[in-house]
Amino acid sequence: MPSLSDFDLDELHRFAADIACEAGAYLRDQQLARTRAGGASGHLDRSIEIKENAADIVTHADMHSEQLITNAIKQRYPTHKIIGEESYSAGQDKRFLLDDDPTWIIDPLDGTVNFVHLFPTCCVSVGFCVNKVPVVGAIFAPLLSGLHPTNASGALYSGAKSLGAWSTPPWAHAVPLPYIPPQPLPADAPKGCLFTAEWGKARSDAPGSNLVKKSTSFINMAAEVGGRGGKGGMVHGVRSLGSAALDLVYVATGAVDIFWEGGCWEWDVCAGMIIIAEAGGRVVPSQPPSEAYLTDRSLAIPDAGIGSRLYLAVRACAGTEGETEREAQDRLVREVWRRTERLDYVRPE
Numbered sequence: 001m002p003s004l005s006d007f008d009l010d011e012l013h014r015f016a017a018d019i020a021c022e023a024g025a026y027l028r029d030q031q032l033a034r035t036r037a038g039g040a041s042g043h044l045d046r047s048i049e050i051k052e053n054a055a056d057i058v059t060h061a062d063m064h065s066e067q068l069i070t071n072a073i074k075q076r077y078p079t080h081k082i083i084g085e086e087s088y089s090a091g092q093d094k095r096f097l098l099d100d101d102p103t104w105i106i107d108p109l110d111g112t113v114n115f116v117h118l119f120p121t122c123c124v125s126v127g128f129c130v131n132k133v134p135v136v137g138a139i140f141a142p143l144l145s146g147l148h149p150t151n152a153s154g155a156l157y158s159g160a161k162s163l164g165a166w167s168t169p170p171w172a173h174a175v176p177l178p179y180i181p182p183q184p185l186p187a188d189a190p191k192g193c194l195f196t197a198e199w200g201k202a203r204s205d206a207p208g209s210n211l212v213k214k215s216t217s218f219i220n221m222a223a224e225v226g227g228r229g230g231k232g233g234m235v236h237g238v239r240s241l242g243s244a245a246l247d248l249v250y251v252a253t254g255a256v257d258i259f260w261e262g263g264c265w266e267w268d269v270c271a272g273m274i275i276i277a278e279a280g281g282r283v284v285p286s287q288p289p290s291e292a293y294l295t296d297r298s299l300a301i302p303d304a305g306i307g308s309r310l311y312l313a314v315r316a317c318a319g320t321e322g323e324t325e326r327e328a329q330d331r332l333v334r335e336v337w338r339r340t341e342r343l344d345y346v347r348p349e
Contacts, residue, residue, distance in 0.1 A: 001100050002130055004161065009136060013160035016126045016138035016271075017171065019072045023065045023108060023124045024142035024154055030061045031118065032149055059116065065108035069126060073104050080104055085267040096307040096347060098266060100131045105306075107267040111243035120144050125245040127270030132306060135161040137271025139245050157249045157275055165252055165278035177279040178254030182316040185257070185328045188225075190233040190335055193257035195221050196247045198240055200263040210262065213341035217260070220339040231339045244311075248272025251313045252279040259313040260286050260336060262343035266306045272313075273306065280316025282329055287312075288337045301330055309345040312336060 066084045073082055081103040098105070104126065109115055111122030120143040128136035138158040145153050157177070159165035165177040186192040197218060202210045223232035239256070241247055244264045250256040252275045273283050283304045293299050304311050314332050319325045 002102060004130060004135065007102070007130065007135075009160045009163060012128055012136045013138070013158060013163060014171070015076060016128060016136050017140075017156060017158045017168065019069050020124045020126045020138040020140040020158075021154070021156060022072070023069050023126075024140040026068060027061055027065055027109060027115065027122075027124065028142040028147075028154065031115070031143065031147060035147060059109070059112060061115070062109040062112055065124065066106060069104075069106050069108060069124075077102075077104075082106065083267065084108065085265070096266075098129060098132050098307060103129045105129060105134075105267050105270040107245060110245040110268060111241075114242045115143075118143075118147070119242065120146075121241040121243045121246050123243055123245050123249075125267065125271045127267075127274065129270065129306065134270045134274040134277075134306060137274040139249055139271050139275065141246060141249075157252065158271075159252075159275040159278040161274065161278070163278070165275045167253065177252045177275070178316055180254060182254065182280055182318045182325070184320050185317045185332055189332045190221060190235050190258060190339070191225060193233075193235050193332075194237050194239065194255070195233075195235040196239045196241060196250065196256050196259045197221075198242070198244060198247070198261055198263075200261075202263060210343050210345065213343055214262070217340040221260075221336075228339075233335070233339050244268040245272050248276055248283075248313055251281050251315050252276045254279075254315050257315050258332070258336060259311070260340060261311045262286050262345050263309060264311060265309065269311055270306060273304075276313055280325075281314055282333075283311055283313045284333055285312060286310040287340070287342050288334075294334055294338055297330070301333055307347070309347065310343065 070082055081101050083097055084106045107125040110125050115122040123139050123141040126138045127134050140154055140156045142154040144155040156168045166174040167177055168174045204211055218238055220228045220231040221233040221235050222238050225232050225234045247259045251259050276283055284301050285304050314329050317325050317328050
């Protein structure tokens with residue numbers, strides 16, 4: 001089993017950020033070319049392919065972006081393994097492929113539907129794992145600064161084990177995350193929290209489907225306190241950004257209190273998990289290992305497995321008299337579990 005001391009995490013961190021920005025610049029150029037070509041009549045629209053359903057698409061830009069990142073990794077780190085969304089999705093094997101070897105996990109374009117619609121919450125996500133644990137991550141959102149050709153800065157977020165988490169417009173002016181010192185969680189949280197979640201690609205309207213369970217959970221979190229049979233959470237707002245990677249980023253910045261999700265894959269969350277951890281937040285399973293966890297506070301809440309497909313992220317927070325930071329996060333996790341449905345996302349062994 002490799003040791004973290006075998007790796008230069010600072011070098012890996014900078015490399016991940018560089019290739020995320022390089023791939024993001026390519027995606028931005030594609031959109032600029034598309035706008036010059038006349039929007040819906042541009043070449044990008046003719047490159048869209050459906051994967052599993054009309055909500056699950058890929059463009060030639062996704063595939064070229066992945067190839068760009070993969071080639072850079074192979075040239076710089078030829079012994080490292082690579083798991084990329086598009087190369088993985090092209091096959092039929094949906095097993096968890098990650099092992100203890102040093103492995104890059106990349107999403108060349110998270111938020112493809114947003115990208116196609118020119119909605120700015122899309123990004124490149126590059127993560128690096130050792131012993132199945134994310135230790136380096138970089139997420140670059142090339143469209144957040146708009147599409148004017150003279151303003152191409154985008155937004156970069158990155159982090160590495162024991163090196164912190166950063167918002168880095170250019171690298172030389174890094175801003176540590178979260179943006180402001182962690183604040184206490186509300187005593188009656190999730191009331192007063194900002195909640196993000198994704199609808200996902202599973203669209204079956206059958207009773208008990210993941211779509212129906214998610215819809216029920218969103219209403220529970222939004223409903224007035226005392227409503228929904230006591231499950232009303234009265235959160236400040238429910239947001240769906242269309243990019244799990246950026247959902248995680250905003251938890252790391254402190255802008256979002258809670259991200260609840262089922263159905264994502266390791267490339268959606270790898271980079272974001274280490275960025276959140278270095279910013280003082282946590283990523284745990286989006287549903288309890290057993291119902292006993294809802295009431296038994298002696299049971300330690302585990303971290304989410306990177307390949308679990310079930311993730312609940314909570315921001316960093318300050319402790320208060322009588323409650324540590326971790327106890328406050330545990331309290332919020334249990335309250336979210338109490339209000340949300342148990343989702344059914346599995347994968348072959």
